Amino acid sequence: MKRSPFNDGWQFREKVNPFAELGGEVTPYTDVVVPHDAQIARERDPNGDGAVAYFPDGAYQYRKFFSVPAELEGSRVVLEFEGVYRDAMVYINGAFAGQRPYGYSGFTIDADQFLLPGEENLLEVEARSGKDSRWYTGAGIYRDVWLHTGSDVHIPTNGLRVSTPDLDAEGAIVEVEIVVENSRNRPITVDVEAVLAYPAGAEIANGTARVTIAAHATSISRQRLYVADPTLWSAESPMLYTAEANIRFEDDPIDHSATEFGIRRLQVDPVHGLRINGETVKLRGACIHHDNGILGAATFAAAEERRVRLLKEAGFNAIRSAHNPLSASLIEACDRLGMYVMDETFDMWTSGKMPNDYSLHFAEWWERDVEALVAKDFNHPSVIMYSIGNEIPETGAPEGGLTGRALAEKVRELDPTRFVTNAVNGMLAVMDDIKRLAAERGAGAGDGAGINTLMSGPGEFMNMIGASPMVTEKTAESFGVLDIAGMNYLDARYEIDKELFPNRVIVGTETFPTHIDVNWKLVEENSHVIGDFTWTGFDYLGEVGIGRPQYLLEGETPTHGGPFPWIAAWCGDLDLIGNRRPASYYREIVFGLRTAPYIAVQRPRPEGASFYAGPWTWSDSIASWTWSGNEGQALTVEVYSDADEVELALNGKVFDVAAAGPQNRFKAEFQVPYEAGELIATAIRGGDRAEVYSLRTATGVPVLKIEADPGVPDDRLVFVDISLADSEGRVFTDRDQALTVQVSGGGELLAFGAADPAPSSNYAGVEHATFDGRALAVVRRIDSGPVDFLVSAAGFAPIETTVGGLRYAEAL
Numbered sequence: 001m002k003r004s005p006f007n008d009g010w011q012f013r014e015k016v017n018p019f020a021e022l023g024g025e026v027t028p029y030t031d032v033v034v035p036h037d038a039q040i041a042r043e044r045d046p047n048g049d050g051a052v053a054y055f056p057d058g059a060y061q062y063r064k065f066f067s068v069p070a071e072l073e074g075s076r077v078v079l080e081f082e083g084v085y086r087d088a089m090v091y092i093n094g095a096f097a098g099q100r101p102y103g104y105s106g107f108t109i110d111a112d113q114f115l116l117p118g119e120e121n122l123l124e125v126e127a128r129s130g131k132d133s134r135w136y137t138g139a140g141i142y143r144d145v146w147l148h149t150g151s152d153v154h155i156p157t158n159g160l161r162v163s164t165p166d167l168d169a170e171g172a173i174v175e176v177e178i179v180v181e182n183s184r185n186r187p188i189t190v191d192v193e194a195v196l197a198y199p200a201g202a203e204i205a206n207g208t209a210r211v212t213i214a215a216h217a218t219s220i221s222r223q224r225l226y227v228a229d230p231t232l233w234s235a236e237s238p239m240l241y242t243a244e245a246n247i248r249f250e251d252d253p254i255d256h257s258a259t260e261f262g263i264r265r266l267q268v269d270p271v272h273g274l275r276i277n278g279e280t281v282k283l284r285g286a287c288i289h290h291d292n293g294i295l296g297a298a299t300f301a302a303a304e305e306r307r308v309r310l311l312k313e314a315g316f317n318a319i320r321s322a323h324n325p326l327s328a329s330l331i332e333a334c335d336r337l338g339m340y341v342m343d344e345t346f347d348m349w350t351s352g353k354m355p356n357d358y359s360l361h362f363a364e365w366w367e368r369d370v371e372a373l374v375a376k377d378f379n380h381p382s383v384i385m386y387s388i389g390n391e392i393p394e395t396g397a398p399e400g401g402l403t404g405r406a407l408a409e410k411v412r413e414l415d416p417t418r419f420v421t422n423a424v425n426g427m428l429a430v431m432d433d434i435k436r437l438a439a440e441r442g443a444g445a446g447d448g449a450g451i452n453t454l455m456s457g458p459g460e461f462m463n464m465i466g467a468s469p470m471v472t473e474k475t476a477e478s479f480g481v482l483d484i485a486g487m488n489y490l491d492a493r494y495e496i497d498k499e500l501f502p503n504r505v506i507v508g509t510e511t512f513p514t515h516i517d518v519n520w521k522l523v524e525e526n527s528h529v530i531g532d533f534t535w536t537g538f539d540y541l542g543e544v545g546i547g548r549p550q551y552l553l554e555g556e557t558p559t560h561g562g563p564f565p566w567i568a569a570w571c572g573d574l575d576l577i578g579n580r581r582p583a584s585y586y587r588e589i590v591f592g593l594r595t596a597p598y599i600a601v602q603r604p605r606p607e608g609a610s611f612y613a614g615p616w617t618w619s620d621s622i623a624s625w626t627w628s629g630n631e632g633q634a635l636t637v638e639v640y641s642d643a644d645e646v647e648l649a650l651n652g653k654v655f656d657v658a659a660a661g662p663q664n665r666f667k668a669e670f671q672v673p674y675e676a677g678e679l680i681a682t683a684i685r686g687g688d689r690a691e692v693y694s695l696r697t698a699t700g701v702p703v704l705k706i707e708a709d710p711g712v713p714d715d716r717l718v719f720v721d722i723s724l725a726d727s728e729g730r731v732f733t734d735r736d737q738a739l740t741v742q743v744s745g746g747g748e749l750l751a752f753g754a755a756d757p758a759p760s761s762n763y764a765g766v767e768h769a770t771f772d773g774r775a776l777a778v779v780r781r782i783d784s785g786p787v788d789f790l791v792s793a794a795g796f797a798p799i800e801t802t803v804g805g806l807r808y809a810e811a812l
Contacts, residue, residue: 001076001150001157001255007034009066012140014038015059015126029063033780036062038140039129040296040751041764046564050544052137053567057130060140063122070118076150076183077112080157082328083143084127085297091124101361103129103137104290104324105372108148108157132356134347135289135569136542138297143327152183153190153213155245155257158375162243162261163417167277171228172263174205178221178245182213189213190254192221193246199260204241232277233262233381235317238338240381260335262381268419268484270498270505270528276340276384282523283340283530284591285318286311286537286573287510290327293539293576294753294763295778302717303778304330306709308337310578311537315588320509320533323347323390323423325373334382342421342509342533343377344387345370349403351393367410374414385419386411387509391488395422396429401477408481421486423509424478426471426493463492472500479504484530491515494522494529508532512615513547513571513583517590517665534587535616539572545757547571549620551609558612568757571616575755577721577776583618586640589666596691597641597660597681599623604630622772624733625679625695637670643683643690651677657684698730704739704791704799705729718747718779718803722791724770731773738769739793741777745802746785751778779803 011029021027044054068077081088086103089096092114100107115121129139148157159179166173176194189212196204205225213219231239240260247255267275274281288311292303304327311319318340319326326343334341346366352359377383388407394400408420465471466489479485479501486509487493497504506529511519519532545562547570552558568576573584582600589598600621605611613619621638639646641660646668648655658668660683672679676697683690705725708718722739724732743749753763756771768775779787792798 001078001148001154001257003080004147004149006064006079006145006147010034010036010062010064010141012036012038012060012062015061015128029061032062034062034141034145035143035298035300036140037138037142037296037298038127039136039138040298041762044565044567044762048564049131050561050564050566051134051542053542053544054564055136057128058139059126059128062125062127062141065120065122067120068115068117072112072115072149073117074152075112076148076152076154077115078148078157079109079111079123080106080146080148081109081125081141081143082106082145083299084125084141085129085137085139086132087128089126093122101365102358102369105369106143106328106376107372130356131354132358134353134543135540136291136297138291142297143299144329151254153188153247153249154181154255155179155247156181156218158378160243160245160257160259161378162259163378164261164263164265165417167230167232167263167265171226172230174225174227174243174261174263176207176223176225176243176245178223178257179218180211180213180221180247181218183216185215187212187214188249191248193248194221194223194225195244195246196225196227197242197244199240199242201242227263230263233264233335234276234279235281235338235340235382238262238336238382240335243379259379260332261379262335264381266384266418268505268530270503273505273527274384274530280527281317281340281530283318283507283532284316285320285342285508285531285533286316287320287322287533287535288538289322289536289540289542290324291541293541293578294751294776296541296751296763299327299329300717301329301332305333305337306578306719307538308333308339310574312337312339314537314573314580314584315591315593316537318342318531318533319537320344320387320423322510322536325376328376331377331380331382335380339382341380341383342385342387342507343373343383344390344423345373345407346388346392347390349389349392349394349400366407370407370410371414374411378415383418385421385484386415387486388420388422390423390509391425391428392422393428393431395424395478396431396474398477401481404478405481419483421482421484421507421509422478423486423488424475424490425488426466426475426490429474429478430465430468430470466490467492467496491519491522494526498526498528504528505530510535513573513587513618514613514615516587517662520590521662534573536569536572538574538578539568539570539576539755539757541567541569541576543569545570546614547616547618548614548757549617550612551606552612553609558614560614562758565760566758569616570757571618576757577753577755577774579755579774581618582621582623582638582640585623586666589640589642592642595642595683597639597643597646597683597693599625599679599681599693599695600638600640601625601627601695602636602638604633604635622733623695624731624772625677626698626730626732626734627674628676628734630674632673632675634671635674637672637679639668639670639681640666641668641681641683642666643685645684647682647684647689648672649680649682651675696730698726698732700726702726702732702735702796704793704796706789706791706799706801708789708801708803716781717750718781718787718789720777720779720789720801722770722775722777724773733772736770736773737793737796738767739775739791740767742766742790742792743777743779743787744790745788746783747779747781747787747789747803749777750780752776
């Protein structure tokens with residue numbers, strides 16, 4: 001079937017009571033382009049829920065008027081929604097056409113029975129959110145919409161599947177499965193052709209099979225094609241091929257479909273660990289939520305590709321979706337750029353975590369949602385395993401064993417080519433026991449003792465629970481249904497399970513960022529432990545302040561989360577706008593990917609305050625030696641290095657030498673009285689001076705600096721980095737400034753914001769303040785012409801840039 005974008009021409013409003021409208025209270029629609037996040041521009045509620053970043057609940061209506069050509073009478077017409085959050089209800093010309101409770105599943109609507117060819121038609125979509133999630137979800141039609149049109153004999157959506165079941169040094173068997181659907185009242189016999197090609201189009205192999213399809217039925221053509229000497233896909237060499245399917249009736253073409261795929265082999269065992277194409281791979285993993293920072297939940301292909309690219313540049317080679325299926329565009333970016341993927345299904349099964357969450361629909365819908373996940377992922381080589389859940393309370397009970405087994409077997413039935421895991425939190429399996437122990441420690445045992453609150457306690461307590469016999473016993477069945485045991489914050493089990501369960505393969509599905517040096521050593525030293533996924537790779541909206549640094553005066557106690565106006569979790573290696581934080585460079589050193597040292601400087605501590613860091617909290621530091629107003633004050637300087645020692649010098653004078661390397665957790669600390677100039681860290685290996693890293697103070701009069709990244713893959717978005725910098729580009733991190741942006745020409749402002757985890761304004765306006773001297777604007781192209789971008793601020797000379805026209809103008 002022909003697949004066409006269906007994102008333009010939408011209108012939107014908050015849902016209204018139809019009886020109120022009869023009384024004259026008419027709420028107007030506004031024009032929008034989807035993907036669209038219905039929540040991100042709303043005013044936040046200071047008395048709201050920090051889990052969802054203080055955004056209010058809401059219900060929303062979308063509509064789209066469109067014409068259907070008369071020649072489509074009798075044709076097949078299908079609408080595809082990649083994601084609507086949530087409880088989507090779809091109406092066509094006033095008639096109910098379909099629904100989908102889960103906000104992360106793609107779904108299709110058979111539209112032809114409701115359409116009026118040759119006339120104007122009305123498509124309406126309703127969505128809602130509220131008290132249904134533990135993080136910011138956004139709302140509305142936040143992922144792409146597609147229109148599929150075709151003849152009554154056609155390849156349905158997701159009807160072309162490619163796998164590589166047989167692979168050796170000489171060649172590969174590529175199995176092409178083509179579904180043909182016949183909506184006629186009589187059977188038909190067609191020829192089905194499968195073609196494999198290189199990305200540039202040169203054909204590699206082809207085959208044709210004759211297929212008969214009964215009336216109102218489907219048939220499958222399964223063809224095995226041989227590819228000699230293939231280039232194999234891996235994260236290090238992400239080679240993609242193209243598979244095409246063509247249907248012909250008496251030599252006349254009647255349908256066509258195409259997809260990209262990769263040829264690769266997956267193996268896992270406790271001796272060799274995870275092998276990709278025969279080579280052992282350790283997963284350097286990042287958990288990510290689905291939002292794109294200041295863009296909210298709206299899923300743009302260019303933003304997803306940018307996110308994958310930045311994570312890979314930071315040293316990650318794997319992504320875990322948390323805790324819901326990834327977007328198709330993000331997985332496509334992982335295919336192209338080379339990133340292994342663990343795609344996750346649900347954050348809950350039958351035991352709810354929020355009053356209105358998916359547990360209310362799980363029993364009825366889980367099979368269809370698993371089918372949607374696998375259908376989306378099947379052709380993508382980046383996807384190497386599915387996770388059937390995250391921190392599911394039932395995993396410690398027999399009922400959880402039954403549900404987990406049903407889920408795992410359903411996934412294997414749909415896709416036997418990949419592995420199945422589950423992100424199990426052993427403490428949830430023994431929650432009642434934990435509450436009792438917490439009460440004994442004075443933490444209280446009421447129902448309000450949630451999992452994050454309990455986990456914010458001392459790490460040794462968590463490890464004691466995780467390694468306990470009661471966790472071993474209660475999780476045995478849930479782990480037993482899996483190919484790979486996913487463990488959230490259970491690193492204490494890695495080595496003991498090697499003895500208790502010698503056939504168990506483990507992956508750290510979620511781990512504390514501050515433990516990466518300990519965890520990575522366990523990964524490297526144990527073949528049955530295949531990787532580590534930190535919480536989190538990218539900062540995200542909601543679960544506000546779980547990584548918040550807290551400065552406590554005498555008598556104050558730490559709190560979990562952050563007060564309004566906190567908006568972000570503040571625990572990502574990368575911040576909300578994609579800048580790497582110090583933890584990212586530390587991790588790169590621990591991974592063995594960086595030899596140069598790295599300097600981070602802690603922000604000056606308020607007088608008389610003590611610093612509290614929770615388990616997701618890195619030090620309150622930035623890579624800057626610009627601290628005006630703190631002259632002479634001792635600042636804590638952290639130097640990260642894998643070298644035996646590091647030397648620190650200030651303005652040409654050696655300040656001190658300190659031990660670093662693995663034996664000192666890759667970090668040395670210095671107390672340095674601040675004076676402007678240059679701070680230099682030198683690695684010392686075996687007594688010899690080696691790699692060097694330095695920070696210099698920003699000097700002179702700050703100016704506005706802008707740098708535009710045109711975006712990928714279709715240039716539909718432009719990302720503009722803005723900073724307050726000196727003449728050599730050094731950022732004035734010690735001051736922030738309110739900025740105003742203006743966009744004209746062939747673009748419009750989509751979002752404007754900074755990494756500030758507690759901003760005073762939203763991301764929908766033209767004004768926003770920098771944070772640590774930086775901000776980001778995202779521009780959407782509206783035509784093929786150049787985009788003019790202007791930034792101004794009080795006391796600064798304005799600065800502007802022009803980004804050239806859209807390369808793929810026909811896409812608009």
